[in-house]
């Protein structure tokens with residue numbers, strides 16, 4: 001079939017004199033049957049397909065999406081990448097991801113614009129200080145970089161930050177992961193789609209899964225879609241906010257609730273913000289895109305919803321916090337505001353692995369913070385689907401932990417959203 | 419922001435309320451691991467009509483049941499606990 005031409009400096013130079021780039025992935029009709037079907041063409045689903053094809057030799061597979069690829073949370077998030085979580089299980093998967101980010105543009109031959117500009121998490125009260133210092137120590141044990149900064153050091157690292165004491169939530173210090181940063185969200189989806197398609201994976205857009213078919217033994221036999229039935233013995237559900245809806249088609253209730261989560265961008269300005277700053281206590285997440293816009297993440301609404309919008313007062317709350325932390329941004333105008341539907345688990349850790357239904361696999365519960373995990377999530381989920389056994393890094397994130405009580409409680413650990 | 423009709427105080431802005439999760443969950447009589455996991459963690463999380471609880475935290479302080487569509491966020495009714503479901 002032949003993939004798209006490889007990107008190179010020579011190719012760039014040649015096209016300066018004319019000639020189109022051509023399409024980067026195929027748009028095939030769905031076949032009647034596949035060896036495996038991935039539901040959801042977000043970053044996680046596309047990465048899963050790419051690693052199934054590239055590392056496990058499964059090429060007769062499809063990724064189905066009800067909309068366009070990357071149109072879900074992948075294309076709506078504020079792209080904060082870091083690996084300084086508290087528990088060893090989390091550190092293992094997020095650090096696996098950070099290592100994959102570091103070589104991803106080369107691996108995919110597609111510039112995902114991974115930019116390790118440093119992620120700084122602000123502490124505003126004694127509780128924050130203790131929790132973040134505990135993280136710094138835990139991370140050192142795990143071999144993960146994370147360091148404690150005084151307010152003055154934080155100001156040096158991020159000059160627009162106000163460290164004055166006469167505000168409601170003064171900055172008392174910060175935890176900095178220098179290897180953390182951001183990447184271009186669309187490029188991640190496009191890069192994985194292009195590389196998977198070149199290996200023979202069918203990516204079928206505008207194809208909503210409406211049912212999961214099962215045989216007399218209960219095992220998966222295929223999916224019903226708006227573009228006809230598809231036979232397959234393996235289904236991987238990677239549908240973020242819609243996971244509960246899909247799993248209900250197979251009679252499985254999930255420990256998930258779906259909430260709208262919002263983000264905003266400002267008008268573009270000259271480079272002023274050198275790093276990513278996050279503050280969970282005042283609910284503000286901010287970085288500057290390469291186009292110059294301030295990219296701002298807000299909180300979730302308090303009630304579950306699929307409205308993909310979110311209340312204006314939630315975004316206002318974040319803007320008030322940003323104006324206090326960065327007084328020089330007060331007169332910036334906001335250009336766009338949107339929402340995504342995030343799937344939250346009770347312990348705020350993901351669920352990756354097998355389900356009570358034979359042949360049905362699930363990768364979900366990434367909630368407000370799964371973009372950073374995209375490469376590792378796809379990598380360990382592909383191994384899990386291919387072998388039928390949980391990958392060692394995925395194993396602790398099993399669905400059964402809610403019965404056994406072995407939770408991976410990042411919610412109590414930091415209650416940080418991204 | 420939602421306008422939520424408290425059964426006792428009438429329509430009030432969402433900011434006065436605390437969301438209290440899925441309604442009508444009953445504590446299991448038999449404490450098997452499965453029953454507890456379901457009670458504590460499994461949720462319907464439907465896309466469409468949903469029965470939930472709210473508490474009028476900054477008002478009368480009382481809990482009540484509410485029926486809301488999770489696609490449109492439209493509330494079709496609220497009722498006092500134990501009263502006929504709306």
Ligand SMILES: Cc1cc2nc3c(=O)[nH]c(=O)nc-3n(C[C@H](O)[C@H](O)[C@H](O)COP(=O)(O)OP(=O)(O)OC[C@H]3O[C@@H](n4cnc5c(N)ncnc54)[C@H](O)[C@@H]3O)c2cc1C
Nearest residue numbers: 040042043044066072073074077078080209340370371372
């Ligand atoms: C505003 C916002 C800010 C965020 N900020 C960050 C951040 O800074 N850092 C971070 O790490 N994470 C962040 N996140 C979280 C992150 O975006 C997600 O965890 C991650 O992108 C999930 O990727 P995914 O591929 O699983 O989901 P998605 O990209 O949502 O993909 C799921 C796909 O499934 C499809 N689908 C659903 N139902 C069906 C069906 N029935 N049939 C077929 N297809 C279906 C959808 O159309 C969708 O394309 C943020 C999220 C939001 C909304």
Ligand SMILES: [Zn+2]
Nearest residue numbers: 424427474478
């Ligand atoms: Zn009231």
